[in-house]
Amino acid sequence: MKLGARMMKTGLAVAVAVYIASLTELTTPVVAGIAAVFSIQPSIYRSYQTVLEQIQANIIAVAVAIIVYYTLGDGAFIVGFSIILVIALNMQLKMNENTIIFAVVALILLMEPTEMAFLPYAGARFTSLMIGILSAFAVNLAFVPPKYETNLFRQIDRNTSDILQWLRVTIRHLNDEPALKTEMNRLQDEIRYIDQTYLLYKEERTYLSKNRFAKARKMVLFRQLIATTKKSFDVLKAFHRLEVDIDNIPPAFKEVLVTELDKVIHAHEKLMLSLMGRIRKTHKESLQETEEPDIPMLVERLIRIYEDDRDPDKLIFLPLAAQLMEYHHHLEHLKRTLQSYQRFHYERHRNMFEQKQTR
Numbered sequence: 001m002k003l004g005a006r007m008m009k010t011g012l013a014v015a016v017a018v019y020i021a022s023l024t025e026l027t028t029p030v031v032a033g034i035a036a037v038f039s040i041q042p043s044i045y046r047s048y049q050t051v052l053e054q055i056q057a058n059i060i061a062v063a064v065a066i067i068v069y070y071t072l073g074d075g076a077f078i079v080g081f082s083i084i085l086v087i088a089l090n091m092q093l094k095m096n097e098n099t100i101i102f103a104v105v106a107l108i109l110l111m112e113p114t115e116m117a118f119l120p121y122a123g124a125r126f127t128s129l130m131i132g133i134l135s136a137f138a139v140n141l142a143f144v145p146p147k148y149e150t151n152l153f154r155q156i157d158r159n160t161s162d163i164l165q166w167l168r169v170t171i172r173h174l175n176d177e178p179a180l181k182t183e184m185n186r187l188q189d190e191i192r193y194i195d196q197t198y199l200l201y202k203e204e205r206t207y208l209s210k211n212r213f214a215k216a217r218k219m220v221l222f223r224q225l226i227a228t229t230k231k232s233f234d235v236l237k238a239f240h241r242l243e244v245d246i247d248n249i250p251p252a253f254k255e256v257l258v259t260e261l262d263k264v265i266h267a268h269e270k271l272m273l274s275l276m277g278r279i280r281k282t283h284k285e286s287l288q289e290t291e292e293p294d295i296p297m298l299v300e301r302l303i304r305i306y307e308d309d310r311d312p313d314k315l316i317f318l319p320l321a322a323q324l325m326e327y328h329h330h331l332e333h334l335k336r337t338l339q340s341y342q343r344f345h346y347e348r349h350r351n352m353f354e355q356k357q358t359r
Contacts, residue, residue: 009139010040017135027128031109035132038102040140043148045203047140053095054133057103060089062126065110069118079111148201152222155194159187160229160272164265167236170243171261180240187233194226217341224337225275228330231323232268238323260298264327271334274342295328 013036021032039054041047068074068082086107090100106129114121166183169175202219299321 005143006040006042009136009143010037013037013040013132013136013139016139017132020135021128021131026124027131028125029128031125031128032132032135034105034109035102035129036136037132038098038105039133039136041136043200043203044140046200047137050099051133051137053099054102055130056093057090057095057099058106058126058129058133061086061103061106061110062122064089065107065122066119069111069122074111074113079108082107082111148197148204149218152194152197152201155190155197156222156225156229157272157276159190159194160225160232160268163187163229163232163236164268167232167239168262168265170236170239171258173243175243177243184237184240191230191233194229198222198226221275221337221341224330224334228268228327228334231327231330235320235323235327238320242320256301257298260294264295264324264331267331271331271338275338295324299325 014033017032017036018029021027021029035054039047039050041050064082064085068078068085072078072081083104086103087100090103095103106125109129110122110125162183166175166180170180201222303318303321
């Protein structure tokens with residue numbers, strides 16, 4: 001089992017919150033620990049946002065608890081009514097789902113029956129919650145945030161490589177069906193994780209103005225890399241769905257299909273190598289020195305197979321034609337984006353990958 005940074009931060013934040021709360025008899029360590037668990041975030045920016053929202057949610061919960069307790073009491077149905085009020089107020093302030101859940105938990109903890117006077121009790125619970133929130137924020141600040149840019153590229157590179165390998169095997173009918181199905185489920189999960197990492201990278205603050213333009217270009221490049229990877233996965237899924245029916249394609253066209261898709265896969269791999277600085281920039285034809293894939297011709301021939309005999313069963317190949325054309329357009333867009341990025345940021349880009357490869 002691999003221990004991630006967030007697991008360690010959560011454990012440390014709870015420990016710090018419980019320790020601080022246990023220094024005085026007025027606060028409750030368990031409540032502080034619960035608040036710390038809700039407040040841990042993967043980045044400093046999200047942690048800052050969470051602290052602000054949870055402090056507001058905490059204040060709303062305390063205010064509702066005090067007003068409802070002194071006007072209606074603390075019965076079970078009264079607590080339920082109070083929860084509805086807290087949820088409504090937080091939704092009105094456009095709080096996120098986790099903050100709303102935190103506010104509900106805070107209200108339940110505040111309205112727990114007690115023999116103490118309610119105001120001192122509510123004040124002690126409010127203080128305990130604040131200790132947990134601020135402890136988690138302090139731990140988030142103390143931990144060096146992960147390099148989301150490095151993680152993002154590694155994820156894209158690894159998943160693109162896996163998809164292209166399976167695509168190369170699948171078009172030749174060499175794939176093992178159970179293994180491919182398992183891998184496709186894993187790749188789908190990995191793509192979702194890539195999207196989450198991209199959002200975290202996007203949220204990273206850039207404080208120097210000279211770096212903002214470079215990051216904006218890099219984000220455009222990453223966005224297109226992700227889109228192209230997703231489209232290659234869509235093509236793999238299309239071939240997987242048509243694995244049995246593809247035998248109905250004429251043998252001569254099958255050979256053309258494999259040849260052209262090999263060119264597409266090679267073009268995608270070459271763009272990834274160019275991105276890593278493994279293709280010489282001084283070579284003027286670095287992205288065109290091998291024969292380019294002719295996907296429009298391939299799609300046209302695929303459509304003609306249906307038009308020649310008007311066999312309705314061959315209509316199933318039209319979605320494949322559409323996926324291939326979209327993949328082709330994404331690759332062309334990625335090539336232009338990469339060339340533009342390297343033109344303006346080549347030296348910095350090359351140094352960045354040299355540093356990554358030496359780690």
